[in-house]
Amino acid sequence: MAIGGSSRRNDESGIRFSRTFTVALFILSIALIVFDRPQARSPALASMRAGITDLAAPLLDLAAAPVRGLANIGPYWDNQARLTEENAELRRRLNETRYWRDLALQLRDQREIYEQALNVESATTQDRIGAWTLGDPDGPFVQSRLIGAGARQGIGQGDPVLNVYGLIGRVVETGQVSSRVLLLTDLNSRIPVMADRSNARAVLVGDNSEYPRLDFLTRNADLQDGDRIVTSGDDGFMPRGLPVGQAQRDRQGRWRVRLYSDQAPVDFVWVFPFEPVRSPEADPATDNTESGDAELDAQQASADTALPDTNPEGESE
Amino acid sequence: MRPPIDSRPPFGLMVWAVISILLSLIFYSAPLRIANGPDLMPMLPLITLFIWSTVRPRFIPPIVIFVVGLLNDVLTGGVLGVWALAYLTALTIARSRDEDGPSREIGPVWIRFIVVLAIAMPVAWGVGSLAIGQLAPVRPLLIESVASGLMFPLLALLFIRRRNLRGAFGS
Structure with a gap:
């Protein structure tokens, strides 16, 4: 049977489908690519994606369960x-x-x-949320993990995700019961970091290699091989001080980071829901700045009038 | 006219086709790497689509290829449409080359699958690179291609009945 009723034959071999419909699907694919680029991702497509991953999450969990068991058996026998x-x-x-x-x-x-x-009032993290990894495709276009916890458990976009050794990435999509974590090694990952020893600032940039690089370092940045790299929290979306890895130079002399999280497979992770520090523009309290200033001026004026004019000559001195 | 591949009623076969395609998507996306072992997962959705489009072409109209590609994109977190376009391109070209019906011997079918892979992977790489705005690494695609090419006969034989083993695709 042919789609669109334009089949040439009805037997199984050599069946042809509607050319117009096929061309329409090609065009639809290209349109989706244009509207779902990381630079200009449509919110509607993102929520559709989250909905589908929510549906698939229990099946992925089921498929992964036997392998989790095997993964635990392997090291046991190896290290007995x-x-x-x-x-x-x-x-x-x-x-x-x-x-x-x-x-x-x-x-x-x-x-x-x-x-x-x-x-x-400093930014604080709330209680951590544990979750199993449900999907770990290390494809050429994206390095992410699907985890089995979502908005229902209190996870929000941008929340940092750690395994037992250190930061692995941040949440970029949240469904009701699943979330997608963009790994630090992904091409689109940018995390502000600093050296624990010297506070030298940099941006950790993923390039799909095992060791993300440190960009935007100042010319004379005080960085040494083996320096502990932690999140700086400069972006306001991540808490300061989360362990990331160790600084090391590559063959071209560029600074890269050996991630702490690489010491173990990304299997079970913790998400740290984080309440970012709100900018003054976003904080409604700042709307009262003018009235606050006026209040301060009024207080100052009343204080001035309350003060006895003890030294009027002093002004002329 | 060739004898039917399978004596099961078409409805049962169709259900099996749907289940096998869904399973291929689930197993392709699930974390099946043991400990720190290498990621040698073949392109299960493409293999399944190709096998069904060879065995029962009417089960795999372009809309099915598109939907499977789209689900592949969603489950792997990639840009929507990349794998849909790659699968559509590769399987449409492969079909247009077989107007008289594809050979169902395992050897030629294997070679045709290699050709499909050789079309799908560069298309995915090129379109994916354009979508993310920089050249995507080639290594993961190469590893997947080699794993898919090598594992294809094994997976293909899972789809057919024992009596058909000699002429793998029902000749």
């Missing part, structure tokens, strides 16, 4: 001989970590006190 040694090492590290945890809690309390004292 080293498990005891590794266990002892992990116990030692755990004890060490307890000290750092206590210190971190202590510092957090101190920071809260300082913030209260200074009346500073």
Whole structure:
């Protein structure tokens, strides 16, 4: 049977379909490409995409389940001989970590006190949300992961996503029960970062290679091989200080980052819903700037009138 | 006229076609890489579309090719329309070369699939590069192409009955 009723034959071989309809589909494909380019992605197409991935999410999860089991069996047999040694090492590290945890809690309390004292409101992350990876196509055009949690769990666009070792990317599409994470290695990924040691700023730019590069470094940026790179939070969409990787030079002498997250497969991830710091333009409170200023002026004026004119001659001095 | 490929009623066969195409999309998109092993997933949707368009061409009208390509784009997070256009181009050209009906021997069918791959991949690469505004890396496409070419006979044989093994596509 032919589409459009223009088939030449009815048997299985040599069947022909409507040429007009085929050409229409070609044109539709090209139109979709134009309207879904990363530079000019249509919101309607993005929501349609999120809806379809929501539908596919349970099936992808089901398909991935046996492989998750296999992935756990493989390393177990590979490392059986080293498990005891590794266990002892992990116990030692755990004890060490307890000290750092206590210190971190202590510092957090101190920071809260300082913030209260200074009346500073800093950007904060809420509780993390755990999710399994449902799809991991490393295609030539996009490096992303589909995860099994979405808006219903509290995930929003732009939220940072980490695995056990470090940042892997940020959420770019959110459905009800699934989200798409753009990896740091993707061509379209741009994350403001800094060196932990020197605060040297840069932008981490994905280029589909294993090691994203550091762009927009100042000429005399204080950066050394092995420097710990963390998010700077300069864009206001990501919290400051999330671990990213280690700086290292490539053969051409350009700075790149060896991602911490590469130490483990991106399998189970945590999303950190983040309330970005709002710009003054977006903050409704700033609408009262003029009235606030007027209030301040009024207070100043009343203070001035309340003050006795003790030294009128002083003005002439 | 050739004997029918399968004695099952067309409705059952059609259901099997739909299921196999959906499964190919799901398995292609699901995280099936074990630990840190290499990503050697063949282009399952293209293989499935090609096999069905060879065995039962009327099951695979252009709209089906378009929809499968579109779902492929959605599930892999790529630019919508890239794989739809690549699949449409490759399979339309392959069909136009077989007006008298394609050969159903595994050897020639394999060669035809290689030709389809050789059309689809450059189209996808070129259009995808235009869409993202820079040259896309070639390596992932090459790996997928080689994996698809090598695994094609194995996957093709899964679609046919044992009695047809000698003349793989029902001759």
